[in-house]
Amino acid sequence: MLFSLTTQELMERPDLWEAVHRLRYKIFVEEMGWTDLQRPDGLEVDQFDHDEAVHQLVIRNGELAGYQRMLPTTRAHLLTEVLADLYEGTPPSGPNVWELTRYAVAPGFRDGKRGVSTVGTELIAGFVEWGLKRNVNQVIIEFEPMWVLRALQLHFLAKPLGYQRTYGNQQVVATLLTFNEHTLEVVRSRRSHFAPVLARGYPDRLGMRQAS
Amino acid sequence: MGHFDRTLEFIDQLQHADTAAAVCQKLLGITSEFGLTALMAGTVPQPGTPRGQQKDHVLLCDWPGEWLERYVARNYVDHDPVVSHMKQLQAPFQWREASQGIRIDKSSGEVMGDASEFKLCDGMAFPLVTLDGQIVMVSLGGEAVELSGADFGLVSLAATYAIGRAMQLHTMAAKTIDHVELTPRERECMQWAAVGKSEWEISQILGISEHTSEKHLLNAKSKLGAVNRVQAVAEAIRRGYIS
Numbered sequence: 456m457l458f459s460l461t462t463q464e465l466m467e468r469p470d471l472w473e474a475v476h477r478l479r480y481k482i483f484v485e486e487m488g489w490t491d492l493q494r495p496d497g498l499e500v501d502q503f504d505h506d507e508a509v510h511q512l513v514i515r516n517g518e519l520a521g522y523q524r525m526l527p528t529t530r531a532h533l534l535t536e537v538l539a540d541l542y543e544g545t546p547p548s549g550p551n552v553w554e555l556t557r558y559a560v561a562p563g564f565r566d567g568k569r570g571v572s573t574v575g576t577e578l579i580a581g582f583v584e585w586g587l588k589r590n591v592n593q594v595i596i597e598f599e600p601m602w603v604l605r606a607l608q609l610h611f612l613a614k615p616l617g618y619q620r621t622y623g624n625q626q627v628v629a630t631l632l633t634f635n636e637h638t639l640e641v642v643r644s645r646r647s648h649f650a651p652v653l654a655r656g657y658p659d660r661l662g663m664r665q666a667s
Numbered sequence: 668m669g670h671f672d673r674t675l676e677f678i679d680q681l682q683h684a685d686t687a688a689a690v691c692q693k694l695l696g697i698t699s700e701f702g703l704t705a706l707m708a709g710t711v712p713q714p715g716t717p718r719g720q721q722k723d724h725v726l727l728c729d730w731p732g733e734w735l736e737r738y739v740a741r742n743y744v745d746h747d748p749v750v751s752h753m754k755q756l757q758a759p760f761q762w763r764e765a766s767q768g769i770r771i772d773k774s775s776g777e778v779m780g781d782a783s784e785f786k787l788c789d790g791m792a793f794p795l796v797t798l799d800g801q802i803v804m805v806s807l808g809g810e811a812v813e814l815s816g817a818d819f820g821l822v823s824l825a826a827t828y829a830i831g832r833a834m835q836l837h838t839m840a841a842k843t844i845d846h847v848e849l850t851p852r853e854r855e856c857m858q859w860a861a862v863g864k865s866e867w868e869i870s871q872i873l874g875i876s877e878h879t880s881e882k883h884l885l886n887a888k889s890k891l892g893a894v895n896r897v898q899a900v901a902e903a904i905r906r907g908y909i910s
Contacts, residue, residue: 610835
């Protein structure tokens with residue numbers, strides 16, 4: 456199940472808040488080596504965790520298994536503030552365009568080997584479902600060029616926003632993905648899971664396994 | 668027009684390319700400027716894949732025909748230094764780096780030497796990984812290749828979009844074949860065939876001629892892409908047309 460929470464809602468649940476920022480630290484600072492974000496408390500927090508950010512959490516068995524953060528493009532976001540060399544011309548913005556950042560699958564849930572894990576595809580199904588419900592049909596993502604192929608396989612309409620650049624040992628290209636109901640169908644049939652993934656309300660306290 | 672605008676235009680045009688050949692042609696239109704005039708992209712066959720099946724792994728191909736024949740006939744895929752380099756999931760690289768990187772055994776040298784006979788003197792290659800973890804290898808070559816560091820990024824991004832389009836066409840084609848319509852009569856005949864009735868018995872049950880029942884069964888068989896009645900029945904059950 457995927458839970459979509461505002462920053463306010465996330466802060467009201469200290470267990471979730473800490474799990475989110477700890478996972479982000481683990482992945483982006485420790486694994487990817489984004490040293491600018493280093494902090495002694497092992498929590499990764501930046502200026503974009505503002506009150507309009509949307510945090511999407513995949514919970515499996517009482518654990519935080521996956522995460523991504525959606526940012527509105529109607530105010531400052533990563534592409535315009537931090538990654539400005541990734542776009543040419545004017546980047547797309549508007550109420551229907553959001554930026555997807557901090558896409559992360561927790562180490563214990565990477566069952567996809569070389570491919571994308573089920574938590575990974577749940578995050579994808581999640582943002583598409585979430586978007587279609589609130590008239591969002593485009594996301595900006597800064598990802599490895601490899602993901603372009605996967606996005607096309609899922610029938611997103613993809614368009615690069617600029618040249619690909621090398622950051623450290625990673626290639627990154629900013630891409631605009633456009634989606635509709637058909638994309639959602641393809642994502643769902645790829646997962647062989649047709650039920651909506653977006654849950655209402657809050658997850659149970661972390662560490663509380665569901666009775667089976 | 669700048670490089671980036673041309674890339675955008677190319678990606679836009681790809682949406683309207685309806686066959687793998689059209690995708691190939693569009694991509695080579697961009698890459699030929701760097702001397703890359705031949706293209707091959709496909710998933711990696713496991714070592715020892717029967718020669719007859721190697722061509723099924725091809726997604727996009729505009730490669731000298733004779734070279735492809737020889738490549739398959741001599742099983743070069745198991746000796747090609749470019750292929751072994753790609754299997755290590757390297758970022759885009761130039762062919763000549765691949766042959767420098769490893770100690771060339773006799774057959775690797777033979778592959779590269781043979782390639783230049785077909786005016787494939789150098790090129791670039793890179794691997795991609797699909798959603799389900801399959802490796803797609805992309806290789807572009809030509810006689811006089813000139814690539815700067817920035818061109819690498821441009822060519823590999825353009826090629827990635829082309830492969831993506833080819834894969835979309837691939838799944839769309841699979842879907843069209845997958846979606847067959849059986850008429851109510853064809854379905855009925857198949858239903859009786861599934862319980863072992865002969866053409867004559869079916870004709871008696873449905874009150875039609877034996878010839879007509881045979882015709883319905885033949886139509887159903889060809890629609891389901893089956894080679895005989897047993898396979899047709901199995902397919903019809905698998906697809907849920909009959910139970």
